[in-house]
Amino acid sequence: MPILILRRILAAVPVVLIVITIVFALLRLTPGDPATVIAGDMASPETVSHIRTELGLDRPLYVQYGAWVADVVRGRLGNSIQSKKPVADLIAARLxxxxxxxxxxxxxxxxxxxxxxxxxxxxxxxxxxxxxxxxxxxxxxxxxxxxxxxxxxxxxxxxxxxxxxxxxxxxxxxxxxxxxxxxxxxxxxxxxxxxxxxxxxxxxxxxxxxxxxxxxxxxxxxxxxxxxxxxxxxxxxxxxxxxxxxxxxxxxxxxxxxxxxxxxGIGLLTIDAILTRDYPVVQGLILFFALIFILINLLIDIVYVIVDPRIRY
Missing domain, CATH: 1.10.3720.10 (MetI-like)
Structure with missing residues (x-):
């Protein structure tokens, strides 16, 4: 049974990497400039440029992706545009x-x-x-x-x-x-x-x-x-x-x-982030929900083995 559970855990790793990649692409590859959307239509070019720098959107795409994966591994999901607080802390406070x-x-x-x-x-x-x-x-x-x-x-x-x-x-x-x-x-x-x-x-x-x-x-x-x-x-x-x-x-x-x-809770935080166009928070919440789904599916696989011993064979 431990070997079967280990297989399930290892099989979940590529899924997590795919989810991290998709969440990264949602913000970077969607039509329009996220910095312009966050700043608003009346914002000056300097304000838009500052937001792009703050979000790291002025760097090459592969550099952004590497930094994003490294931050996710360390539990860092960036800072909220509205409150300036770390996204991970905002999510943890609503758990x-x-x-x-x-x-x-x-x-x-x-x-x-x-x-x-x-x-x-x-x-x-x-x-x-x-x-x-x-x-x-x-x-x-x-x-x-x-x-x-x-x-x-x-x-x-x-x-x-x-x-x-x-x-x-x-x-x-x-x-x-x-x-x-x-x-x-x-x-x-x-x-x-x-x-x-x-x-x-x-x-x-x-x-x-x-x-x-x-x-x-x-x-x-x-x-x-x-x-x-x-x-x-x-x-x-x-x-x-x-x-x-x-x-x-x-x-x-x-x-x-x-x-x-x-x-x-997390639900009210999601609605507030969408209404205020707080993209780092929305991105972090999408990743959070996706990881919850993966974790629950992993736990279901483990419960299968416990409930029905025939699955081990």
Missing amino acids: EPTFVLAFAAITLTVLIAVPLGALAAWYRGRWIDKFVLALSIGGFSIPAYVTGYILVLTLAIWADLFPSQGYVSPFQQPILALRHLFLPALTLSLVFVALIARVTRSSVLEILNEDFVRTARAKGASDRRILWRHALPNAAIPIVTVIGVGIAMLISGVVVTESVFNIP
Whole structure:
């Protein structure tokens, strides 16, 4: 197993290099001069020249690329045009709200979706199965920001049960933090509850038709044992896959959710950087999200080996 995991890690290295190259090209090779866009239409040539020098755009392209790769390896992503602070520091300062929100959302999703999908497969054709199918259609049809505003209107404004905006660290005030996290986490999780529940249902249905399930039933195993001890663990690979994809999509999906609930995380930083045309910050955020996707896919490969020993061979 360690050799297989090492292979997965080594296979991710070229992907990281490709991502670094693409992110570098986004700023340098797109039409127009980034320095002119940042400076504005009314800026003087001296101002534009100063910004070009500050961004290193006046150097040859291969020199810029070498410097960019070296900076990324050292964790340096340049300085913000607006705040003059290092981009890496700006991202690091916003990590906690985003990761806490994503963790709360994926935890809520898994706790709801996996049992719901398994029960829908077991009681195929009954009301819970129809409910899961309806939830899947509704979850994919309604955008996250619409769901967020509906939850704010009903549960925060009308019912006055939860705060509608802001963030409280769970490491300082856990109870108050849970109240602040519930609505945004529920907003993020609804789409993925529909996705994961449907995949779980399909995967468990396939396993329930296998010979070993019929053998377990013939030996007198209870329905609960067949479903939770035999069917669900053997249906784990597709479920783990979609959960991993869901985690990656949650990290990127916080951009909309954080703006709705005014959570000072990576998502709100992304919107601010785009609106102010802070290209170094946008470039650093694109690289950050891309690396998160690569890391999660690497972790999924490792989990495959742990969940299903047959993959080792």
